Amino acid sequence: MNKKRIYPQWFLIVPLALYIIFFLLPSIMGVGYSVTDWNSRSVLTGVHFVGLDNYKEIFLSDKNYLSGIGHTLMFTIVSNIVKLIPALLIAIMLQEGLRGQGFYRTVLYLPSILPFVIIGLIFKSILNYNNGLLNMFFEAVHLDFFKLKWLSDLNVVWKSIIGVDAWRGIGYVMTIFLAGLNTIPKSYYEAAQIDGANFWQRLRYVTLPMLTGSIMINLVFGITYGLKVFDIVYVLTNGGPGHATEVLTTYAFQLYSRGQYGMSTALNTILLIITAVVGVFIVKTLGKQEVQQ
Amino acid sequence: MKKTIQAVLKHVVCIILCLLVLAPFYMVLLNSFKPKAEAARMNLHLPTQWLFSNYTEVIEQGKLMQGFVNSLTYALVATTLGVVLCAMAAFVLCRKRTKLNVLLYYFVLCGLFFPVNYVTLVRVLSAARLNDTRTGIILVFTSAMIPFCVFTIRNFVTSVPVELDEAAVIDGAGPVSLFFKIILPLLKPTLVTCFILQFMGVWSDFLTPLYLSSKSKLFPMTMAVYQFFGKNKNNWSFIFADIVLTCIPVIIVYMIGQKYIVGGMTSGAVKE
Numbered sequence: 200m201n202k203k204r205i206y207p208q209w210f211l212i213v214p215l216a217l218y219i220i221f222f223l224l225p226s227i228m229g230v231g232y233s234v235t236d237w238n239s240r241s242v243l244t245g246v247h248f249v250g251l252d253n254y255k256e257i258f259l260s261d262k263n264y265l266s267g268i269g270h271t272l273m274f275t276i277v278s279n280i281v282k283l284i285p286a287l288l289i290a291i292m293l294q295e296g297l298r299g300q301g302f303y304r305t306v307l308y309l310p311s312i313l314p315f316v317i318i319g320l321i322f323k324s325i326l327n328y329n330n331g332l333l334n335m336f337f338e339a340v341h342l343d344f345f346k347l348k349w350l351s352d353l354n355v356v357w358k359s360i361i362g363v364d365a366w367r368g369i370g371y372v373m374t375i376f377l378a379g380l381n382t383i384p385k386s387y388y389e390a391a392q393i394d395g396a397n398f399w400q401r402l403r404y405v406t407l408p409m410l411t412g413s414i415m416i417n418l419v420f421g422i423t424y425g426l427k428v429f430d431i432v433y434v435l436t437n438g439g440p441g442h443a444t445e446v447l448t449t450y451a452f453q454l455y456s457r458g459q460y461g462m463s464t465a466l467n468t469i470l471l472i473i474t475a476v477v478g479v480f481i482v483k484t485l486g487k488q489e490v491q492q
Numbered sequence: 493m494k495k496t497i498q499a500v501l502k503h504v505v506c507i508i509l510c511l512l513v514l515a516p517f518y519m520v521l522l523n524s525f526k527p528k529a530e531a532a533r534m535n536l537h538l539p540t541q542w543l544f545s546n547y548t549e550v551i552e553q554g555k556l557m558q559g560f561v562n563s564l565t566y567a568l569v570a571t572t573l574g575v576v577l578c579a580m581a582a583f584v585l586c587r588k589r590t591k592l593n594v595l596l597y598y599f600v601l602c603g604l605f606f607p608v609n610y611v612t613l614v615r616v617l618s619a620a621r622l623n624d625t626r627t628g629i630i631l632v633f634t635s636a637m638i639p640f641c642v643f644t645i646r647n648f649v650t651s652v653p654v655e656l657d658e659a660a661v662i663d664g665a666g667p668v669s670l671f672f673k674i675i676l677p678l679l680k681p682t683l684v685t686c687f688i689l690q691f692m693g694v695w696s697d698f699l700t701p702l703y704l705s706s707k708s709k710l711f712p713m714t715m716a717v718y719q720f721f722g723k724n725k726n727n728w729s730f731i732f733a734d735i736v737l738t739c740i741p742v743i744i745v746y747m748i749g750q751k752y753i754v755g756g757m758t759s760g761a762v763k764e
Contacts, residue, residue, distance in 0.1 A: 205670065206583070206584045210583065210667075211580075211581050211585070214578055215596065215600075218638045218639075220620075221631060221632050222608060222638070223603075224612075225609040225610075225612040225613040225615070228615065229611065289509065297502055297503070303509070307510065309746070310513060312692050312743070314695065314714045314742070315698060316696075317714070317735050317738055320731060321519075321735060330532070330533050330535075331534060332516070332534060335535060366512070370513075427607050430698045433698075434718070452703075464609060470607050471606060474606055474607060475605070
């Protein structure tokens with residue numbers, strides 16, 4: 200068989216070209232422009248090399264960019280924990296032969312198909328202090344203690360964002376776990392039961408080890424999503440109050456709309472580096488597991 | 493006995509969870525029919541009068557027809573193009589595993605992790621004279637879905653027997669007819685999955701048009717809704733009607749394509 204003839208290399212040209220031009224090239228150019236003073240006036244004045252000035256501004260000035268990086272990392276870690284653990288428990292609950300499983304699954308997955316902008320707007324109304332649904336509910340059940348300024352109180356606002364994010368994302372994570380759970384042979388659980396293993400032991404010694412694939416997928420999707428988070432923060436708080444909920448991407452967009460393109464690409468480059476480090480780490484752990492199996 | 497109690501408890505938990513998910517939708521739907529002053533209270537009481545006119549007015553004021561046509565064009569064209577191109581690439585990458593192709597595969601996979609740099613992307617687009625055009629936005633959407641689609645489709649191609657290719661070639665099929673007549677129909681399940689997931693992804697996307705379209709003529713529905721919200725901050729009945737209209741198309745696609753979604757999201761790692 201002549202492989203060259205049946206599987207022509209030119210099938211790759213168009214997708215690769217698109218990928219390189221509209222995805223890779225901007226990333227590489229971004230690294231280059233991040234050491235320049237590129238801005239909205241550059242059309243007249245030209246783009247100048249400024250060394251690491253942009254990075255110095257990000258790391259050394261008192262303009263809160265560092266807290267943006269911190270928030271991005273914090274969101275990535277916390278939002279994943281908040282989604283993965285409940286999603287796993289719900290998936291296990293649904294999987295053990297519950298009637299109406301299909302219906303529950305459909306409903307719980309529903310939020311993750313909707314645009315973030317829409318979810319943001321819906322929750323802007325629900326979390327409204329004066330007459331939002333949530334505070335109305337707490338008032339009705341006489342738990343006024345829980346009536347909070349969900350989107351403007353500095354101590355609460357991140358919890359609100361992560362909560363809304365979990366509301367949207369848990370169904371998605373759960374669906375992936377369910378698919379993984381379905382591949383575990385029933386006989387394993389029967390054997391564990393005969394040995395007298397309780398729920399936690401079954402979880403620890405049967406479910407979790409058999410579920411590494413789904414856990415990995417969820418982590419990869421969750422971490423890359425978390426690092427790139429934008430929509431939900433932008434719509435819910437737009438980085439506020441003050442700069443309390445600013446993340447890397449919202450800062451980058453702000454700088455872009457103010458015409459400070461060089462600074463914006465520098466922030467993007469930092470995000471790129473963080474993602475690359477995390478990506479290499481994930482690929483390495485994945486590789487290790489394959490060897491073990 | 494213990495089993496029944498357990499089952500009942502589980503149902504209770506599930507029903508509570510479902511209510512938590514559905515309550516916001518119910519609130520939005522209900523309030524979208526109320527008069528302005530009533531909707532501002534955002535409660536779960538039934539409207540005193542059902543104003544279907546909210547919808548017709550929102551369609552007019554929010555320029556929703558334009559947004560709908562834009563969203564549909566972006567999602568349909570970008571996704572169709574992306575899925576077919578990625579199927580071609582995935583087919584060759586999977587069947588002809590030369591060193592170069594393995595390298596290219598991993599090279600494309602990097603795109604699953606890395607963020608898009610929109611600032612320089614705008615620059616690339618304007619260099620290609622594609623900034624603020626539908627073509628530009630569509631090509632960007634298509635490029636963004638390449639890593640995911642290549643990854644998913646390639647995993648599926650491994651399950652299509654190679655003997656089929658050989659048989660077809662012996663019968664005199666060229667590479668193009670082999671791919672489009674024999675392979676593509678066999679890939680249908682995974683192609684449908686990719687199509688649905690990416691269609692919904694493009695429909696929901698907000699960041700790409702935010703950076704790439706400065707003319708409101710090019711806004712998809714998500715942008716139109718957000719802009720409408722900016723202009724009518726207190727008119728919640730209109731905003732809710734707007735939200736309902738934006739959600740309906742994705743919900744329809746979801747209901748039709750539901751059974752394909754789960755399989756596709758998890759193909760690959762979970763299967764093994």
